[in-house]
Amino acid sequence: MKLLEGKSVIVTGAGGGIGRDFALAFAAAGANVVVNDIGSSVKGEGSDAGPARQVAELINKSGGSAVASTDSVADWESANRIIKTCIDAFGRIDAVVNNAGILRDRFFFNLSPEDWNAVIDVHLNGSFYVSRAAAPHFKSRESGSYIHMTSTSGLIGNLGQANYAAAKLGIAALSKSIALDMARYHVRSNCIAPFAWSRMIGSIPTETEEQKARVEKMKVMETAKIAPLATFLASDLSKDVTGQIFAVRANELFLMSQNRPLRSVHRAEGWTAETIASHALPAFSSHFYSLDRSQDVFSWDPI
Numbered sequence: 001m002k003l004l005e006g007k008s009v010i011v012t013g014a015g016g017g018i019g020r021d022f023a024l025a026f027a028a029a030g031a032n033v034v035v036n037d038i039g040s041s042v043k044g045e046g047s048d049a050g051p052a053r054q055v056a057e058l059i060n061k062s063g064g065s066a067v068a069s070t071d072s073v074a075d076w077e078s079a080n081r082i083i084k085t086c087i088d089a090f091g092r093i094d095a096v097v098n099n100a101g102i103l104r105d106r107f108f109f110n111l112s113p114e115d116w117n118a119v120i121d122v123h124l125n126g127s128f129y130v131s132r133a134a135a136p137h138f139k140s141r142e143s144g145s146y147i148h149m150t151s152t153s154g155l156i157g158n159l160g161q162a163n164y165a166a167a168k169l170g171i172a173a174l175s176k177s178i179a180l181d182m183a184r185y186h187v188r189s190n191c192i193a194p195f196a197w198s199r200m201i202g203s204i205p206t207e208t209e210e211q212k213a214r215v216e217k218m219k220v221m222e223t224a225k226i227a228p229l230a231t232f233l234a235s236d237l238s239k240d241v242t243g244q245i246f247a248v249r250a251n252e253l254f255l256m257s258q259n260r261p262l263r264s265v266h267r268a269e270g271w272t273a274e275t276i277a278s279h280a281l282p283a284f285s286s287h288f289y290s291l292d293r294s295q296d297v298f299s300w301d302p303i
């Protein structure tokens, strides 16, 4: 019996990149798959039914079972249609992968409300809409697995990605909240922060020799390397795993930390701005985090 035999899984943004490899891996593991993708550009412009249909066709031709869905995650009604597509086609939902995404990178001082909203709509609102639409099904079956794609851009930091980082850290909080609220129904919710050579990071310039060498190293971060963790999280092998954040980079797997108090100071009489400066600051400052970006923390080449 295959690992996901009899299960039905929805993968959003599955027309290309990481999501496409998720859909193929889930199907190979025996799952029925809803291949959802609007077929937009990286910036979220335009739409094309082709990518979702092609991936579904590929799965069906190789003996698997898939349906294409071209509804957007970024709208409540349309997110509900994605869930309905799965129920209509397969009669049940066992896992939802919130993977659809776009980028509108701008330095914060140039970030327009349109570029802020577009990114929040697809990532954070989209993850909420799709998860919320699936919730009644998971609740009534008393089982289900949510898998959300976060990013070290939000968990750690990155230049020029205020919209994306805020959405991705919001998704980590959404996942933890779902894990807490739905634990009583045996529903689990986890995040994956992937590193993968997809079109999303494929626009890095390769003009200098140094840039070319950097990009060559990045190409080992194949999108297919993220799929085994997603397959594990969609399967019963992860039945006791919830509220966690994992990262994957080529052959490396990481369990990421979550915020906890780091250091505390106490004064019986309470604090003033001055005593914070004279007493708390010296106690805290050696523990302050520097302005790290993701690449400062993941500072070694992918393995």
Ligand SMILES: NC(=O)c1ccc[n+]([C@@H]2O[C@H](COP(=O)([O-])OP(=O)(O)OC[C@H]3O[C@@H](n4cnc5c(N)ncnc54)[C@H](O)[C@@H]3O)[C@@H](O)[C@H]2O)c1
Pocket: 012, 013, 014, 015, 016, 017, 018, 019, 036, 037, 038, 039, 040, 041, 042, 044, 051, 071, 072, 073, 074, 098, 099, 100, 101, 102, 122, 126, 149, 150, 151, 152, 193, 194, 195, 196, 197, 198, 199, 200, 201
């Ligand atoms: N590639 C990386 O290194 C990396 C790093 C961190 C996080 N991620 C996250 O992983 C996920 C997949 O990224 P990828 O690198 O494969 O990118 P990608 O651009 O190849 O795939 C994203 C897909 O989402 C689809 N999409 C966009 N808006 C949609 C909408 N409203 N409804 C449905 N589908 C929509 C696109 O058409 C596209 O096919 C994203 O959530 C991304 O933020 C990727």
